[in-house]
Amino acid sequence: MFTLTETWYLVLAALIFSIGAVGLLVRRNVLVMFMCVELMLNAVNLTFVSFSTALDDLGGQTAVFFVLVVAAAEVVVGLGIIVAIMRRRQSADVDDISLMRG
Amino acid sequence: MRVEMFTFLLAGAICLGGALGVVLLKNPVHNALSLVATLFGVAVLFVNQGAYFLAAIQVIVYAGAIVILFLFVIMLLGVDRETDEGREPLVAQRPLAVATGLAILGLSLVALLSAGQRATGDKADLAPLNQPGPDINHLAEVLFTRYVYAFEITAVLLTVAVVGAVVLSKRTNEPLIDLDEFPEGTVVDVRRRADDAKAQDEVDADAEVVAVPDTEGDPQEGGDD
Numbered sequence: 001m002f003t004l005t006e007t008w009y010l011v012l013a014a015l016i017f018s019i020g021a022v023g024l025l026v027r028r029n030v031l032v033m034f035m036c037v038e039l040m041l042n043a044v045n046l047t048f049v050s051f052s053t054a055l056d057d058l059g060g061q062t063a064v065f066f067v068l069v070v071a072a073a074e075v076v077v078g079l080g081i082i083v084a085i086m087r088r089r090q091s092a093d094v095d096d097i098s099l100m101r102g
Numbered sequence: 103m104r105v106e107m108f109t110f111l112l113a114g115a116i117c118l119g120g121a122l123g124v125v126l127l128k129n130p131v132h133n134a135l136s137l138v139a140t141l142f143g144v145a146v147l148f149v150n151q152g153a154y155f156l157a158a159i160q161v162i163v164y165a166g167a168i169v170i171l172f173l174f175v176i177m178l179l180g181v182d183r184e185t186d187e188g189r190e191p192l193v194a195q196r197p198l199a200v201a202t203g204l205a206i207l208g209l210s211l212v213a214l215l216s217a218g219q220r221a222t223g224d225k226a227d228l229a230p231l232n233q234p235g236p237d238i239n240h241l242a243e244v245l246f247t248r249y250v251y252a253f254e255i256t257a258v259l260l261t262v263a264v265v266g267a268v269v270l271s272k273r274t275n276e277p278l279i280d281l282d283e284f285p286e287g288t289v290v291d292v293r294r295r296a297d298d299a300k301a302q303d304e305v306d307a308d309a310e311v312v313a314v315p316d317t318e319g320d321p322q323e324g325g326d327d
Binding site for chain 2: 002003004007008009010011012014015016017018019020021022023025026027029031032034035036038039042045046049050052053055056057058059061062064065066068069070071072073074075076077079080081082083084086087
């Protein structure tokens with residue numbers, strides 16, 4: 001029987017992070033891209049907590065606290081921007097927001 | 103130990119399934135619900151590792167606030183229909199994206215698994231985790247002593263975010279910068295063309311002695327008021 005070490009948690013976090021990164025690059029809907037960013041942030045949070053437990057240090061859990069605050073602020077501002085954009089054009093597709101292209 | 107292993111496998115499967123659902127499902131509402139599954143799975147993993155306060159915060163802030171915000175925006179904007187992911191304007195975007203994801207995963211796994219039993223890092227002695235008492239007390243103690251400046255800065259960050267959200271959601275009367283409404287070019291182009299037409303009109307009016315008091319209005323001038 002395998003024993004549950006922190007490496008299991010770290011591998012799981014790496015998997016979630018990779019799925020989130022691929023989703024961020026593949027999907028075209030702005031809202032879904034935001035959700036993929038949240039996935040990546042959660043994977044990092046899981047890594048922090050795993051290291052915190054493994055190394056017997058509260059610093060990791062404190063970092064998760066700050067990541068949560070930054071993620072909340074990011075979502076508020078990002079969704080505000082999305083609503084402001086969608087008020088002018090009826091599409092959540094990032095390819096339509098190309099006015100500033102070179 | 104066996105219970106922890108079982109919990110880890112169950113919650114990990116839920117996390118992975120939810121993450122795949124976020125990426126693969128077409129409907130944004132289904133994506134948001136898959137995200138809830140992942141967030142709950144991560145909260146269970148937090149509990150499994152003894153981070154009870156963070157698990158509660160995870161459920162309250164993420165599942166209770168952020169996903170609800172996502173769902174509100176989806177419903178408000180009416181984008182709760184399946185999106186067209188068939189076309190891909192950039193050549194080789196998807197294969198490159200998948201290759202990038204696999205590269206990130208491979209690098210992480212190599213870095214994690216090549217280190218043997220313990221991944222990395224030293225034992226800390228500044229703020230040990232295993233103290234008597236609930237973990238929220240120790241977390242608060244660290245937050246209000248060692249990390250107090252970072253804590254204050256997060257307060258400033260939250261205030262800035264709230265003010266920014268209010269400013270962003272304020273309705274403005276500025277001209278719409280929208281290529282669909284200006285098929286002949288951007289607002290700058292239209293404005294310049296209108297100015298040119300006005301100058302040309304003045305030249306024409308000067309040239310013609312016959313006074314035409316009110317010619318038909320310039321259609322392009324009304325476009326950017």
